[in-house]
Amino acid sequence: MGNEACCAAKASELDKEATTGASALLSADAVQISSDTSKLGASPRPVQLVGDIPNVSQQGSFSVRLEKGGDKLGLDVDYLAERRVLPILAVTGGLAEAWNKIAPAASRLGRGDSIVEVNGLRGNATSMLEACKNDAILNLVVAKALSHDNLVEDIERLIKAKKCGPILIRLSWHDAGVFIRGKGGCPNAAMRFTDAGEGCWGANVGLPTVALRLLGNISKKYVPDLISHADLWALAANIAIRLLGGPTIQTRFGRQDAVSSAEGVSSNVGRLPDGDKGAAHLRAVLGPKGLDDSEIVALSGAHTVGQCHIERSGFDGHWTEHPEKFDNAYFRELLGKTYSPETTKAGKPQHRHPGSGTIMLPSDIALMEDSAFRRHVERYAADQSSFFRDFTNAWVKLQENGVEDMLRDVL
Numbered sequence: 001m002g003n004e005a006c007c008a009a010k011a012s013e014l015d016k017e018a019t020t021g022a023s024a025l026l027s028a029d030a031v032q033i034s035s036d037t038s039k040l041g042a043s044p045r046p047v048q049l050v051g052d053i054p055n056v057s058q059q060g061s062f063s064v065r066l067e068k069g070g071d072k073l074g075l076d077v078d079y080l081a082e083r084r085v086l087p088i089l090a091v092t093g094g095l096a097e098a099w100n101k102i103a104p105a106a107s108r109l110g111r112g113d114s115i116v117e118v119n120g121l122r123g124n125a126t127s128m129l130e131a132c133k134n135d136a137i138l139n140l141v142v143a144k145a146l147s148h149d150n151l152v153e154d155i156e157r158l159i160k161a162k163k164c165g166p167i168l169i170r171l172s173w174h175d176a177g178v179f180i181r182g183k184g185g186c187p188n189a190a191m192r193f194t195d196a197g198e199g200c201w202g203a204n205v206g207l208p209t210v211a212l213r214l215l216g217n218i219s220k221k222y223v224p225d226l227i228s229h230a231d232l233w234a235l236a237a238n239i240a241i242r243l244l245g246g247p248t249i250q251t252r253f254g255r256q257d258a259v260s261s262a263e264g265v266s267s268n269v270g271r272l273p274d275g276d277k278g279a280a281h282l283r284a285v286l287g288p289k290g291l292d293d294s295e296i297v298a299l300s301g302a303h304t305v306g307q308c309h310i311e312r313s314g315f316d317g318h319w320t321e322h323p324e325k326f327d328n329a330y331f332r333e334l335l336g337k338t339y340s341p342e343t344t345k346a347g348k349p350q351h352r353h354p355g356s357g358t359i360m361l362p363s364d365i366a367l368m369e370d371s372a373f374r375r376h377v378e379r380y381a382a383d384q385s386s387f388f389r390d391f392t393n394a395w396v397k398l399q400e401n402g403v404e405d406m407l408r409d410v411l
Helices: 003-013 094-102 125-134 148-162 165-176 207-214 216-222 229-243 279-289 293-304 329-336 362-369 371-382 384-400
Strands: 061-067 075-077 086-091 114-118 137-143 340-343 349-352
Touching: 061 094, 086 094, 086 125, 114 125, 148 216, 148 229, 165 207, 165 229, 165 384, 207 216, 216 229, 229 384, 279 293, 279 362, 293 329, 293 362, 293 371, 293 384, 329 362, 329 371, 349 362, 362 371, 371 384
Parallel strands: none
Antiparallel strands: 061 137, 075 086, 086 114, 114 137, 340 349
């Protein structure tokens, strides 16, 4: 479910709640203010842009000072208690409309902007909303283009420009994949810290540097006001899967970020699978995450995109002939090609198809050698829709392990 459906529902229901204290519609009896332009700030402060941020929609903030009078505030906001901001749905008249008449274009209130501060209060949508209702003078800080839709557009723009979908998928996989039932671990973006723990693992080489650098400008704009790092990584991966041709996967939100490496997991042993191991290893590592044979094979199908970099994993090459396309080619090529064993320059064993140059790791070949795994390989090779369905179910389970109870459908 996207945020649009939620917003539409709220906008149609909030008039009757305007005086309850849970309202997100700042109008009528909730906040009576004056439309007299003399009650507005002397002049709007120009938007303060945070540098030139490539691949990110216009970012910045501006201040608005409003003194209440006899008219409504004239702002519909999308209130959710778990949020840190008040997203603006519409300007409906009153002081907000009067402000927009005198403000330069960059400092006008509008849909897609978010109120990030009310009279010095930040980070708590409930407190900010109450201040909007009850305080006589409102000093607002408004962030431009800070919404779910803007975030999705910025991620899409990044992926298309940088062709970085596969590494964003891997980032989410390795963040969430640390979970083991009864032993903890969860998607909490602990990889951001490189003094110890997940950010230092050999299995994560390239993620704290390449992937997080790619996301850096988006993180700078949206975290923490709109989204956590961990939620951002999950969302970015799901958008990447869709843009590469894969299934559309719903992202749920509410993951909490680690504040230090100590809140991550100390070792990846037994938590992330090794590419040079076989079927027993895959079951031993992925089974405790609640994944059965079909789900293990389906998740392996993510190898249909991207490639191995010898300087990161020690393996070298891409699995499929079209590594920029998320489809069932991984399974079709696994069944249809003959691979020869080789050792990379980094000393890693792998298998290569002489004609196309594509590779398979020992963990991939294991799916063919194990009869229980192989039947799912054959099923997914024959039916892409079956692969997409099972992949989606397994992927959502992986992304939400350890945090299911704290997640919500909207950002």
